[in-house]
Amino acid sequence: xxxxxxxxxxxxxxxxxxxxxxxxxxxxxxxxxxxxxxxxxxxxxxxxxxxxxxxxxxxxxxxxxxxxxxxxxxxxxxxxxxxxxxxxxxxxxxxxxxxxxxxxxxxxxxxxxxxxxxxxxxxxxxxxxxxxxxxxxxxxxxxxxxxxxxxxxxxxxxxxxxxxxxxxxxxxxxxxxxxxxxxxxxxxxxxxxxxxxxxxxxxxxxxxxxxxxxxxxxxxxxxxxxxxxxxxxxxxxxxxxxxxxxxxxx
Amino acid sequence: xxxxxxxxxxxxxxxxxxxxxxxxxxxxxxxxxxxxxxxxxxxxxxxxxxxxxxxxxxxxxxxxxxxxxxxxxxxxxxxxxxxxxxxxxxxxxxxxxxxxxxxxxxxxxxxxxxxxxxxxxxxxxxxxxxxxxxxxxxxxxxxxxxxxxxxxxxxxxxxxxxxxxxxxxxxxxxxxxxxxxxxxxxxxxxxxxxxxxxxxxxxxxxxxxxxxxxxxxxxxxxxxxxxxxxxxxxxxxxxxxxxxxxxxxxxxxxxxxxxxxxxxxxxxxxxxxxxxxx
Numbered sequence: 168x169x170x171x172x173x174x175x176x177x178x179x180x181x182x183x184x185x186x187x188x189x190x191x192x193x194x195x196x197x198x199x200x201x202x203x204x205x206x207x208x209x210x211x212x213x214x215x216x217x218x219x220x221x222x223x224x225x226x227x228x229x230x231x232x233x234x235x236x237x238x239x240x241x242x243x244x245x246x247x248x249x250x251x252x253x254x255x256x257x258x259x260x261x262x263x264x265x266x267x268x269x270x271x272x273x274x275x276x277x278x279x280x281x282x283x284x285x286x287x288x289x290x291x292x293x294x295x296x297x298x299x300x301x302x303x304x305x306x307x308x309x310x311x312x313x314x315x316x317x318x319x320x321x322x323x324x325x326x327x328x329x330x331x332x333x334x335x336x337x338x339x340x341x342x343x344x345x346x347x348x349x350x351x352x353x354x355x356x357x358x359x360x361x362x363x364x365x366x367x368x369x370x371x372x373x374x375x376x377x378x379x380x381x382x383x384x385x386x387x388x389x390x391x392x393x394x395x396x397x398x399x400x401x402x403x404x405x406x407x408x409x410x411x412x413x414x415x416x417x
Numbered sequence: 418x419x420x421x422x423x424x425x426x427x428x429x430x431x432x433x434x435x436x437x438x439x440x441x442x443x444x445x446x447x448x449x450x451x452x453x454x455x456x457x458x459x460x461x462x463x464x465x466x467x468x469x470x471x472x473x474x475x476x477x478x479x480x481x482x483x484x485x486x487x488x489x490x491x492x493x494x495x496x497x498x499x500x501x502x503x504x505x506x507x508x509x510x511x512x513x514x515x516x517x518x519x520x521x522x523x524x525x526x527x528x529x530x531x532x533x534x535x536x537x538x539x540x541x542x543x544x545x546x547x548x549x550x551x552x553x554x555x556x557x558x559x560x561x562x563x564x565x566x567x568x569x570x571x572x573x574x575x576x577x578x579x580x581x582x583x584x585x586x587x588x589x590x591x592x593x594x595x596x597x598x599x600x601x602x603x604x605x606x607x608x609x610x611x612x613x614x615x616x617x618x619x620x621x622x623x624x625x626x627x628x629x630x631x632x633x634x635x636x637x638x639x640x641x642x643x644x645x646x647x648x649x650x651x652x653x654x655x656x657x658x659x660x661x662x663x664x665x666x667x668x669x670x671x672x673x674x675x676x677x678x679x680x681x682x683x684x685x686x687x688x689x690x691x692x693x694x695x
Contacts, residue, residue: 271602
């Protein structure tokens with residue numbers, strides 16, 4: 168297979184008359200961590216949701232592992248097994264306990280046996296440091312714990328790539344660190360990751376590449392030290408000034 | 418009404434005093450009305466026709482079979498109604514336009530006509546429509562009650578399905594589940610939990626609707642409470658059996674009511690919450 172894990176070509180997405188993505192070309196290489204940053208409404212979440220076709224692109228094509236998802240004949244459900252996704256609002260299945268959240272798709276989608284699914288679930292729960300919560304219901308967990316369970320749920324499908332849609336934006340500040348630590352560890356293990364985030368420190372430390380989006384296009388991209396450290400574009404500079412030092416924007 | 422500044426308090430009663438005063442007036446009124454009703458009625462006559470103790474004690478032990486039949490018919494009707502309702506709700510939420518229309522017409526039609534008409538049509542129409550088949554009493558009853566309850570429950574279930582957050586569906590789809598699998602394993606279990614209180618309500622209503630079965634005319638031994646009561650009324654020349662029958666209905670519906678209230682408070686009997694204090 169190619170070295171490109173995610174390949175987005177000429178992507179456009181409109182919601183009614185509103186054009187959110189105005190022609191995006193982006194690649195994520197195998198083992199690479201790409202962070203997508205930008206002001207709210209810039210289209211970065213929509214871009215991420217187009218990658219696994221939770222949003223249907225208006226035009227353009229998406230390739231994951233060389234398979235074109237935008238092909239009308241593509242088996243989307245099959246392709247999604249290889250693409251893990253973590254949501255801002257966690258979206259744990261509220262009627263299932265933690266272990267069941269991790270096993271349900273393994274059993275129903277991958278056809279794994281119950282014992283095997285349980286073993287994999289336990290392993291992934293340990294990876295995110297929540298083995299002792301195996302029997303808890305999602306409502307009994309803190310936001311940070313829920314998000315780590317959501318990451319473990321995605322990992323239990325053995326995905327090739329992981330998509331993170333503002334995974335820490337709904338968390339209390341003191342819970343953000345645990346989730347970022349899990350993601351950092353995942354990156355160190357070589358997982359291919361595409362992360363929409365407002366955590367500039369994380370992007371700087373962990374990302375191999377940063378995409379800055381504004382107004383539905385990619386304005387600037389490159390190594391985090393250059394995009395975040397010394398941005399060349401005026402819009403990137405304005406955005407970073409607001410995010411990094413919100414009290415002294417002017 | 419009265420704001421803090423515009424209260425010249427001395428001339429008026431305080432709100433709390435006034436509420437207390439109103440409560441007393443209501444009690445007095447209620448007792449007065451009850452007394453008036455009792456004093457003007459021919460109580461001896463009423464007792465003879467409705468509250469004859471001999472009849473009461475004679476009829477009560479015979480009511481057991483009819484009570485069980487009422488429960489059986491209601492349960493069968495509810496089961497069929499639930500299955501039909503689920504089908505209708507999914508049709509109404511589906512992407513095929515003709516399914517949506519069929520479901521909508523069915524629901525509006527059967528919610529809009531009296532249950533009595535359904536019983537007459539099922540009771541007398543089915544044997545004409547399918548003369549080669551013999552319809553058992555329980556079959557006719559199940560169909561009639563199922564059809565009546567399905568229209569209401571379909572709307573309830575549809576609302577429940579729509580009340581499940583969209584994020585649940587997205588998470589399931591992102592894990593590779595097909596739309597059907599997502600519905601069965603993720604959405605429906607949550608939707609049904611949400612609509613348990615209104616479903617219990619529907620079960621209570623259906624228990625009472627089962628009294629309309631008498632229009633079908635059940636064979637001896639198959640009768641439910643209402644028909645049993647009507648027959649006994651004739652036998653004992655009075656309406657005391659109806660009082661017995663009424664009590665029997667309460668034996669069914671009051672526990673259901675209590676169950677429903679419990680469900681409404683969110684106190685699912687199986688869910689125990691023990692917070693891991695960390």
